[in-house]
Every structure is written in structure tokens, then in C-alpha cells.
Amino acid sequence: MNFHTRKWIKPQDLNPNQTLFGGRLLEWIDEECALYSIIQLENPKTVTKYMSEIDFRSSAKQGDIIEIGIEVVKFGTASITLKSEVRNKMTRESIITIDKIVMVALDEHGKPKPHGKTKVEFVKDRLADK
Numbered sequence: 133m134n135f136h137t138r139k140w141i142k143p144q145d146l147n148p149n150q151t152l153f154g155g156r157l158l159e160w161i162d163e164e165c166a167l168y169s170i171i172q173l174e175n176p177k178t179v180t181k182y183m184s185e186i187d188f189r190s191s192a193k194q195g196d197i198i199e200i201g202i203e204v205v206k207f208g209t210a211s212i213t214l215k216s217e218v219r220n221k222m223t224r225e226s227i228i229t230i231d232k233i234v235m236v237a238l239d240e241h242g243k244p245k246p247h248g249k250t251k252v253e254f255v256k257d258r259l260a261d262k
């Protein structure tokens with residue numbers, strides 16, 4: 133799994149227990165999955181379809197640095213299935229795992245659009261091929 137994005141836990145990210153608010157973390161994961169899928173599928177109209185069970189294993193406190201990991205489980209016809217783990221950057225303690233996140237590429241009418249992708253691609257390779 134690649135951990136691309138780091139976040140710094142700030143006062144506005146906390147719940148009344150003074151630990152990281154779960155909704156904020158899900159927002160960050162969803163955005164990370166959307167960006168990753170849009171880049172992989174080369175379709176800016178890619179949306180979240182499904183998220184499996186979410187397991188908050190531990191939390192984070194103000195000042196902690198966390199990192200968000202994404203891995204491709206499979207490429208479908210119009211979909212891409214990802215898994216995610218978020219962990220504390222310094223201790224590597226796991227904060228959350230989500231085993232299945234399905235993102236779907238859409239056409240101009242909002243219907244699933246086949247993306248034709250079968251493997252992870254890197255932007256630098258696409259540019260080199262031009």
C-alpha cells in the first residue's frame with residue numbers, strides 16, 4: 133500500500149472527546165480515493181459508490197501527523213475497487229481500515245462509463261509515451 137498523503141490534526145478536526153472526529157477522517161479518505169480514481173481512470177466524473185465496514189481501530193490527537201494509504205484491489209468495467217488504511221505517521225499505529233471502496237466512472241449523463249483500464253498507471257509514463 134502506498135501512503136501518499138499526510139495530514140496534521142488541528143483543533144477544528146477534533147470531536148468533543150478531543151480526539152480526531154471520525155467524519156473528518158472519512159472526508160479525507162473519500163477525497164483521497166476520488167483523486168486517486170480520477171487520475172487512474174482519467175475521468176474527472178468519478179464518484180464514490182460503496183464503502184464496506186469501517187473499523188476505527190485507534191484515534192489521533194491534536195498535533196499528530198497521520199498518513200492515508202490507498203491500494204487498488206481490482207479494476208472493473210466502469211469501477212475501480214480500492215482499500216485504505218490510515219495510520220499514525222510516527223508510530224505506524226493503525227487508525228482505520230476500509231477493505232472495499234468502489235468508485236465508478238460516469239459519462240455526461242451520470243451513467244457508468246467503461247474506463248478501459250486494467251492496471252495501475254503512472255502519470256510520468258503516460259507523459260513519456262506522448
Ligand SMILES: CC(C)(COP(=O)(O)OP(=O)(O)OC[C@H]1O[C@@H](n2cnc3c(N)ncnc32)[C@H](O)[C@@H]1OP(=O)(O)O)[C@@H](O)C(=O)NCCC(=O)NCCS
Pocket residue numbers: 179180181182207208209210211212234236238242243244
Ligand atoms: C454510481 C451509479 C451511477 C451506479 O449506478 P448502478 O445502477 O449501480 O450501475 P451498475 O449496476 O451498472 O454498476 C456500476 C458499477 O458499480 C458497481 N457497483 C454497483 N453497486 C455496487 C455495490 N453495492 N457494491 C459494490 N459495487 C457496486 C458494479 O459492480 C459496477 O462495476 P463494473 O462496471 O466495474 O462492473 C449510481 O449508483 C449513482 O449515481 N450513485 C450515486 C453516486 C454518488 O453520487 N456518489 C457521491 C456520494 S453521494
